[in-house]
Amino acid sequence: xxxxxxxxxxxxxxxxxxxxxxxxxxSMFGATILVPYLIGLSPALALISxxxxxxxxxxxxxxxxxxxxxxxxxxxxxxxxxxxxxxxxAAMVGTFIAGLVYGIVAIVIxxxxxxxxxxxxxPIVVGPVIMVIGLALSGNAVGNAMxxxxxxxxxxxxxxxxxxxxxxxxxxxFAKKILSVIPILAGIVIGYIYALMVGIVDFKPVLDAxxxxxxxxxxxxxxxxxxxxxxxVALVVPxxxxxxxxxxxxxxxxxxxxxxxxxxxPGLHRSILGDGTATIIxxxxxxxxxxxxxxxIGVLAITRVYSVYVIAGAAVFAIIFGFIGKITALIQxxxxxxxxxxxxxxxxxxxxxxxxxxxxxxIDFGDKRNLVISSVIxxxxxxxxxxxxxxxxxxxxxxxxxxxxVLLNLILPGRQKADENMFEGDEKNKKTA
Numbered sequence: 001x002x003x004x005x006x007x008x009x010x011x012x013x014x015x016x017x018x019x020x021x022x023x024x025x026x027s028m029f030g031a032t033i034l035v036p037y038l039i040g041l042s043p044a045l046a047l048i049s050x051x052x053x054x055x056x057x058x059x060x061x062x063x064x065x066x067x068x069x070x071x072x073x074x075x076x077x078x079x080x081x082x083x084x085x086x087x088x089x090a091a092m093v094g095t096f097i098a099g100l101v102y103g104i105v106a107i108v109i110x111x112x113x114x115x116x117x118x119x120x121x122x123p124i125v126v127g128p129v130i131m132v133i134g135l136a137l138s139g140n141a142v143g144n145a146m147x148x149x150x151x152x153x154x155x156x157x158x159x160x161x162x163x164x165x166x167x168x169x170x171x172x173x174f175a176k177k178i179l180s181v182i183p184i185l186a187g188i189v190i191g192y193i194y195a196l197m198v199g200i201v202d203f204k205p206v207l208d209a210x211x212x213x214x215x216x217x218x219x220x221x222x223x224x225x226x227x228x229x230x231x232x233v234a235l236v237v238p239x240x241x242x243x244x245x246x247x248x249x250x251x252x253x254x255x256x257x258x259x260x261x262x263x264x265x266p267g268l269h270r271s272i273l274g275d276g277t278a279t280i281i282x283x284x285x286x287x288x289x290x291x292x293x294x295x296x297i298g299v300l301a302i303t304r305v306y307s308v309y310v311i312a313g314a315a316v317f318a319i320i321f322g323f324i325g326k327i328t329a330l331i332q333x334x335x336x337x338x339x340x341x342x343x344x345x346x347x348x349x350x351x352x353x354x355x356x357x358x359x360x361x362x363i364d365f366g367d368k369r370n371l372v373i374s375s376v377i378x379x380x381x382x383x384x385x386x387x388x389x390x391x392x393x394x395x396x397x398x399x400x401x402x403x404x405x406v407l408l409n410l411i412l413p414g415r416q417k418a419d420e421n422m423f424e425g426d427e428k429n430k431k432t433a
Contacts (some may be wrong), residue, residue: 044328
């Protein structure tokens, strides 16, 4: 580990604080606004909830973990389904349940330790499920890239997506230092400029917007009537269980970058509780589920600035940005093919991260057990299989794939105990959330 410029407890000077906090905010800005954009939620509320959630995380982890929490890509499909079938209320109930799962797991870990969850979610289960999360969304990404507002193929719109994709790839591969961790934001900016040049951006809403504007918060019992459904549980809970592996992986890598054992101090149960609390805060105001961000870890590794005060400053800036009407209007003018172009790479990287986990964990596909588990997960998840149960309960797609994968791993003979550090290899160079 290199000697830090600012350690976790260090308070930066005002000018330095301002600059470094903005840097952290921009590193997660593109990914955080992309998720609500794809789901149909408010980007402003995504920013506000990410800021509030990060501050809550810092408090729960006793100011010891310099982690920023942004929008989670793993929940795009289930939350989008809930939003389209039951409106924002159903999406927020699903988000709340995801946070509740994290809270329950945190309590169990505080009492019994964390090794049980690693044995429940070995790489042979988590890797293919992560692949499903990326590949199941591939159709949406390609459709957004190729089609115009009417849903018909347009070469003009596809060219915007290709320019965006090319820019994102170039920044991902060739950019140095801080630019290397903001390829999504850079790709969106370049794609947006090209879209302006070819005339598919209506900039009028930005000119008409006020500088200060109150977002339309989505609040239970005020904006919508709270309705519980087992369908929501069936969609969200399996994904929440799987994304716990992502959280563990981030904490292992963050520990390595900063040089502190965050699994033991402040403890995995505290960081998981912080993640869950951030997601519950999102659910109460209309934001998407939250997760610790790989981009944030990349910024820490490059800059060697580990100060939790810098992270808190980025959270405050995110909250402020959420109330600036012109920023919100600007985000909403981003054409669909721009987001489609970014998504082609982003969803592919998510899928490839699952494959990387299998490679780094040295999963032997000559073993029929591993071949069966991964094959069933991939086909059920990508194929969109549905199990319809009594009381109109449905378990579908990646949720069903995750459940079946866990069950197969527990039932089939030859199960091995998981390596406690099994997530490290997958997370070392991860650039997405």
